[in-house]
Amino acid sequence: MTVSESHYTRPSSGTDTILEVRNASVSFDMERGESRVLDDVSIDIERNEVIGVVGESGSGKSMFASALLDAVPDPGITTGDITYYPEQGDPVDVLDLSKQGLKEFRWEDVSMVFQGAMSSFNPVRKIETHFVETLDSHNYNVDEGMERTREILRDLYLDPERVLDAYPHELSGGMKQRALIALSLVLEPEVLVMDEPTAALDLLMQRSIIALLQDLKERYDLTIVFITHDLPLVADVADRVGVLYAFEFAEIGPTDEILEHATHPYTRLLLKSTPNLESPIEAMRPVEGSAPDPVNVPAGCSFHPRCPLADEQCEATDPGPYEVDGDHHVHCHHWEDAEETIPMVDSDIDQYDDVALATTADQSSDDPVVSLDDVEVHFEKETGFFDFFSDPDVVRAVDGVSLDVYENDAVVLVGESGCGKTTLGKTAVGLQEPTGGSVEYRGEDIWDVNAGTGSGDVDWETIRRSLQIVHQDPGSSLNPHRRVKASLEEPLRRWNDELDGNDRTQRILSLLKHVGMEPPEDYIERYPHQLSGGEQQRVALIRAMLMNPELILADEPVSALDVSLRVEMMDLLIRLQDTFDTSYLFVSHDLSNARYIARKTGGRIAVVYLGEIVEIGPPEQIINDPQHPYTQALRWATPELDADRGAEEPPIRKIDIPDPTDPPSGCRYHTRCPEAREVCKQQTPDAYAASDEQSHRATCFRTQPDHEYWTSSPIDEADLETVGAPDAAASDD
Template sequence: MAVDSSSSDQAVSNEVVEDPILEIRDTNVTYSEGETYVLEDVNVDIDRHEVLGIVGESGSGKSMFASALLDAVPDPGKLTGSIRYNREDGSTVDVLELSDEELRQFRWEEVSMVFQGAMSSFNPTMKVGAHFKETLKAHDKDVSEGLEFARELLESLYLEPERVLDSYPHELSGGMQQRALIALSMVLDPEVLVMDEPTAALDLLMQRSILQLLDDLQTEYDLTIIFITHDLPLVASLADRMAIIYAFQFAEIGPRDEIIGDSAHPYTRKLLNATPNLDAPLTEMQPIEGEGPAPVNLPSGCRFHPRCPLATEECRTDDPPFAAIDGDGGTHRTACHHWQEAREEIPLNFGETAEEFDDRPVETGRSTVEERARAGGETPLLSLDDVEVHFDKEQSLIERFTQDPDVVRAVDGVSLDIHEQDLVCLLGESGCGKTTLGKTMIGLQRPTGGSIEYRGQDIWEAKDGGADVEISHEEIRQALQIIHQDPGSALNPNRRIVNILSEPLRHTHPNVGQAERRNRMRSLLERVGMTPADDFLDRYPHQLSGGEKQRVALARALLMDPDAILADEAISAVDVSLRIEIMDLMLELQSEFDTSFLFISHDLSNARYFAEHGDGRIAVMYLGEIVEIGSAERLIHDPRHPYTEVLRWATPNLDLDAMDAEEPPIREIDVPDPVDPPSGCRFHTRCPVAREACREQTPGLIDLDDADGKAACFREDPDHEYWDSEPLEGATEEPEASAEH
């Protein structure tokens, strides 16, 4: 926290925490012999049994804060200050004064940590049960009693204990791995659980489900939870208090409702307005200009002043004290010289203040690019007809000789048209087939059934050199490009940006000289917001930020002058504050370059923003099938498939009234195995309104009579026998629906 020596004591004493379990004082983490700060002047108390959400952009210092709490700062970092842990028996220990053996015991028995990547936290050669046994033995605990507690924890997390304990980590889904890791971190019954981006790699539905489970666990086991994330709306539904970190200092801390509804720091308010959400008017979602500073190049004064619209000379020269506001006794503190002006001049774009921005009626029936093209009789740019992509599941050496391989039905009977300057967002959970369908659509994956045509030409007939080929495969490949999920791994780390961008130009303009190529690259980099372009052309990828890497990946795809671009989770690796900026840029370039987009996402908020601004559609996938497709506004305000309703529920909400979420509209958390998908409607095993007909019959994708788009649900047919069949176990009777029928 930015607290000078004169205000430090006041800032600390002003904070009202009734029963602090952790007291952090004057804590710093430095590198380069104290010259470089990656956590600076932290003074905060954490209350016993509270949930504290820590929010910040990538590289802001939030993970370093987590490491500091356990005295686990990686070498050669230096941790200084005081971190006092208060036990329930009244004794107190300074974590930074513990011996190695005391620290080892403290980290599991008093404070435990759940890391971001569950798979990297498990030893892949050991079964999950062996991890529990090893942990119990290392702390001299009774193994049989500990395993009984582990089974209780796993059941609380909606897992089958015996199956999980007897499995290797890779045999579990991502959500199951994360829940097993949470159980492992709690097996020694710690008082504090520190969670560092624990759901970052999971889908929204699994994230929201795990947060609800954590809420239950926190109450049942009297836990104190410190939840660290870059996703502000996600943690808001769980937290009692929230703290915002910016550039290695705490910028604001206070009760959840005040941080969301009445925040005082310009960064917090700008971050809230930059977060894609389903309730804010699209026109009022604005990115935060610029990016957070690197630790070796910190600005003087207030760290946020280069990006702050309210910055004055005082902000540029004087570090603001981290002090209580509103005379509330210290429950809400911020580090800003102009917090009163921030509340007045940076209105929030959701809740009551959003009403003045947007009172448009919901439009659920306007025509899309696809509908207009179909009405005009245009040949689709890309056309999929009953496409199937099935894989043989990997087998061990023994299994290859003893049994036939299992078949994964990644894509199973998808038909879809994409037209000129069209935009389709594929939405669904991990493993539903989104990426496989996208790669199949642009000719990177050969289908096992059905056909894909580019301007009427079968892509794979062109690839195989058929007799009636009118468009060459080389022309098709140039016209269909991809932007990968992680731009860092998609850019060759050993080549400069100028060399990376030169490659596509050599294909599209082989006769252009080096000087002209550089001019074209310079022009496009400036167009995607990288100025001055010459400074970036001679850099290597590791010298770029995440947002800059994504811009380079976009520029590289556009240099091929494509007709369609597959953007595969292209903004998921970018900070929340930059996502709107990247999506706006893609939409501008779509219009400028006459390009169609297939945008893959697991986040309904992002899909809504992209599809609505681009006059496109959202296609919802589940276990290899498209179960609903339509305009963004219609899907959000009038979803017709129960799975779409689940995704709507799972999307984090900044509406305080809706923050304490109702029970999820779903019967089972985990997705069925795609090797053995359920019969009939594949969603029936999880659907809250499923009936016997859903188990026995497979619904087709049908046009909606009273709205745009299509849905694959028997409930759209008032005469279907669904209405007369019995509800499945755990499903609702729905008397109102039956009465309407």
């Protein structure tokens, strides 16, 4: 049945609304027409609930957050009604507040945590100064406020004195984000709006902050609006979820209902497209098509051009909302048919067995393309003027790694930010010279070749052509002043000078079509800023492939993309591997993406921690039978489409990674490992066989049933308090 307008009136009993949004819209006047980036949205946010707001990039999530605080940047115009109901006092019309009233409302009643913690802090002022200025500008008692600040920081597992005395750049990303959360809570607001607060963080830090939110909610009596593009991320913490599509809510309901019985076709397709550790690999499918332009949103249901259930009614009439069950509402004429028409696992799923996927065995040749032997990459940290006479700290970004990459191979490097993944990858493709050990291409030390002391069988140009990189941010790797055609012609001119202009153009058009950029004649004349993130990544991939490389370092190639696009991009990478017979060295912080890539290519997952590979093996062993406690922690931290995981005890002692300039003795993970014993502090474990699978190895004493670990004493917790605490941000990956 359709929900009447009375559904949107404030309930008189049974619920307690703190924010009431009615027909809220945000629009910008543009030369090509009105851009409506929030379209007639209505929702009630209840006191003391956590509501997750989920959607693709450009769906209106951030504009919804800004509208709640009447903080839409000029020249945007916000219309409709947004009412705040304080626990005591009269309702507040947010859109009618004065400048002074808004200043008080935005910090004291509703506070905001932004995505970029670094950009939220003044880089030349200490963290303490930000708190003092905030308290002072709102006429709060500074001494009492700073005492509250210290209490909040302790609740967030931070050392208050150290954090307050630091500049922003001296804190890791996770520490800055938690400091920003503390700043948003210092004036005791009732509502905390969090706009992608964990997007720039790795999995362990994401999961740790998510776990903290429930405690913060109860301790500080908060209502939390958590905005994200990643639906599994809020499964643990949200009471309700609202799914935004094309600037309006497509579906709103209790979290478990949305995850288990979504009724909007878009929500169901979004769930199917989300890489995760539990679903069959071949059940994951991308959402076909693309989101609409805000200047030209389709009439009727805005999702109908992409919807398998769409008919004439959908094209003509804007749907709903329809009541599914109690608090579960959906904007779809055919919601009753969605679950049957779009099953989460397709009827032919029985065909998706292990035989259909690549296998690790016999996938690789005997001779590696690239071989790393005991590679070290150590950096000296920059020192200030007063440190001139002291020895510089050394960051051990990579410390004793040996790894072979074979023909048509795929190795996925997984780990936290600062663990050395990207540095290791760049070293493997000759973009970073090691400070110890050797890197060989086809048996030839590449840095001997670079220095002119090689055997002469391989020249440096061949190595540079054979070892390529695709960067995480394709937009910054493409020249903004050159059209797609010019960017792609450059490698062809250099390496295929026998081709004339027409041949080059035809090859480029063919490849654009091959990666789904149609019509290619249209895309070839565009500049990078005229492409979406996914399209920019496709162009970057084509440019690398035009070199006919033997190994490509793909540095977080899908992390900047929407969840709905990740499977599509990973499938494209796999198709290109088949077409060009290349090998991949992937860098990822996400085990779900690592599993997808490694499982479909017959590759391996290598888990990296503080410059060392602590476990490596086929994806099924790494995911289903992890032997190293750090791998187990990453497994725990990986978001799942399961609303019942919140009670799991974290398999880790500490949130923050140790200082890479002073790594712990023995096993480097022992300061965070709940299984560590005294022997782990004193001895460095070798890479032991971890299972019956020959290629599965882990650097953990627990894999050895007769090791002295089993008779060693447990580590004294007090000893760990002073070990491995980072004094500054961790090194770049």
